[in-house]
Amino acid sequence: MQAWVIGNWKQNPATSHDVNALLDDLLSAVSEKQGSDAAGCQLMVAPSCIHIAAVSDRLKGSSVLSAAQDISAYSASTGAYTGDCSAQQIADAGATWTILGHSERRQYHQESHDCLLQKMTHALAQNLGVVFCIGETQAQYDAKETLAVIDVQLSVIKDLLAQNPKLAKDLSARLIIAYEPVWAIGTGKVPTVAEVSATHQHIKQTLTGFNSELDNMTVLYGGSVNADNADSFAADSMIDGALVGGASLKAESFLAIAHAFSRAMA
Ligand code: 13P
Numbered sequence: 001m002q003a004w005v006i007g008n009w010k011q012n013p014a015t016s017h018d019v020n021a022l023l024d025d026l027l028s029a030v031s032e033k034q035g036s037d038a039a040g041c042q043l044m045v046a047p048s049c050i051h052i053a054a055v056s057d058r059l060k061g062s063s064v065l066s067a068a069q070d071i072s073a074y075s076a077s078t079g080a081y082t083g084d085c086s087a088q089q090i091a092d093a094g095a096t097w098t099i100l101g102h103s104e105r106r107q108y109h110q111e112s113h114d115c116l117l118q119k120m121t122h123a124l125a126q127n128l129g130v131v132f133c134i135g136e137t138q139a140q141y142d143a144k145e146t147l148a149v150i151d152v153q154l155s156v157i158k159d160l161l162a163q164n165p166k167l168a169k170d171l172s173a174r175l176i177i178a179y180e181p182v183w184a185i186g187t188g189k190v191p192t193v194a195e196v197s198a199t200h201q202h203i204k205q206t207l208t209g210f211n212s213e214l215d216n217m218t219v220l221y222g223g224s225v226n227a228d229n230a231d232s233f234a235a236d237s238m239i240d241g242a243l244v245g246g247a248s249l250k251a252e253s254f255l256a257i258a259h260a261f262s263r264a265m266a
Contacts, residue, residue, distance in 0.1 A: 003234070003261035004176060004220055004241035006131060007045040007248025008069065008099060019051050023058050025251035030064060040265040041241070041258045045248065046099050046131075049085050056094025067097035067131065070105055073115045076122035087126035097129040099243075101153070103182045116156045117163075124160075124167060129174045131243065132157070133222070134203075138183035147202050150179070154203065158210050168213040176218045177203055178243040184223025186245060193236050196221050200238035227253045230260035 013019050030043065046067040047055045056066040072084035079086075090098060100119050105111045111119075116132075123130050134153040136146045157175070161168055179199055184190050191199075200219045207214040221233050222243030233239045241261055247253040 001216070001218070001240060001265075003041045003258075003265050004218055005041055005043055005254070005258040005261055006067070006099075006176075006178075006220065006241070006243045007043075007254050008102070008222075008243055008245050009045060009047045009248060010069070010104070010245060011048055012249055016051065016054065019047065019055065020058075022249065022251065023055065026064065026254065027058070027062055029251050029255050030062060041262040043254075043258055044097060046097075049090075052090060052095050053093040060094070065097060066095045067099055068095050068128075069099050069102065071098050071100070071119055071123055071128070073118040073122070076125045087122045087128050091126045091128055095128070097131060098123050099131045099133060099178075101156075102133045103135055103180060103185060107182075113152075113156055113159075117159055120156060120160055121163070124174060129176070131176045131178050131220075133178045133180050133243070135180040135182055135184075135223070141181060141183055146181075146199060150199065150203060151206065154206055154210075157207065157214075161211055165211075168211040171211075171214055172216050172218075176220060177207070178220045178222050179203060180222035180243060186224070188224050190224050190229060193232050193239075196233065197236045197238040200240075204238070225257060227256035227260075230257040231264070234260040234264035 044065040044067050046069045059066050068090040071087045071090055072081055074081045075086055077086050077088040101116050120130055134150050136149040140149050181191055203219050204217055207217045218240045220241045220243045221239050225242040225244050226247045242257055244257055
């Protein structure tokens with residue numbers, strides 16, 4: 001199984017100039033490392049919607065994939081949905097994946113179970129892979145509700161399969177789960193590797209329980225992953241990679257995380 005290291009750029013960088021500077025650094029480092037210790041790790045970046053076409057264009061021919069951070073819930077293609085970008089438009093702009101259900105979308109845009117089920121259906125209909133984010137808040141963690149919260153969030157996938165059982169066969173190649181405790185995002189606080197490992201094991205077992213075709217799902221950890229702690233997460237066989245926020249905005253730290261996972265996979 002290959003590792004995945006995905007950079008969620010969120011609402012960064014501020015200008016096209018800075019996007020290009022980040023890509024310059026990333027592409028020159030990736031081409032230098034090609035065939036060496038970056039092998040065994042699939043890299044992906046998720047820029048803001050406004051930058052997806054330009055970023056995807058520059059990544060063409062490289063080993064780095066591009067993703068959206070979100071898609072419209074209302075239509076997979078076109079319609080009167082001011083401010084939205086559809087899965088078809090994202091795919092046309094050159095991205096092959098989308099993040100869905102990030103905690104910042106759940107918090108600031110009130111994304112619900114039904115909304116995420118719609119988005120997931122639209123993404124897969126347009127052949128976009130989905131990085132589906134789940135995770136508990138600090139209060140839920142303190143109340144030891146992590147697994148119960150995750151079970152509710154994962155039920156989107158159960159319902160997706162109930163609507164379209166034929167999806168199961170392809171889902172292991174087109175769906176990645178990112179476990180991101182909300183309290184670890186951007187805070188410098190991280191759960192222990194043992195805690196993440198146990199949660200990932202639960203996620204993998206739950207997905208297999210939905211359908212036996214989902215017995216080999218990729219589950220990433222996200223939340224304050226950096227060049228210093230990446231090795232400890234990479235060393236655990238339940239952690240298949242990382243979804244990285246802040247540390248993905250510098251090529252050096254992003255690639256250091258990728259190399260940690262590459263080394264662990266070797
Ligand atoms: P940080 O790596 O900045 O904590 O962000 C994690 C995240 O939210 C990635 O989606």
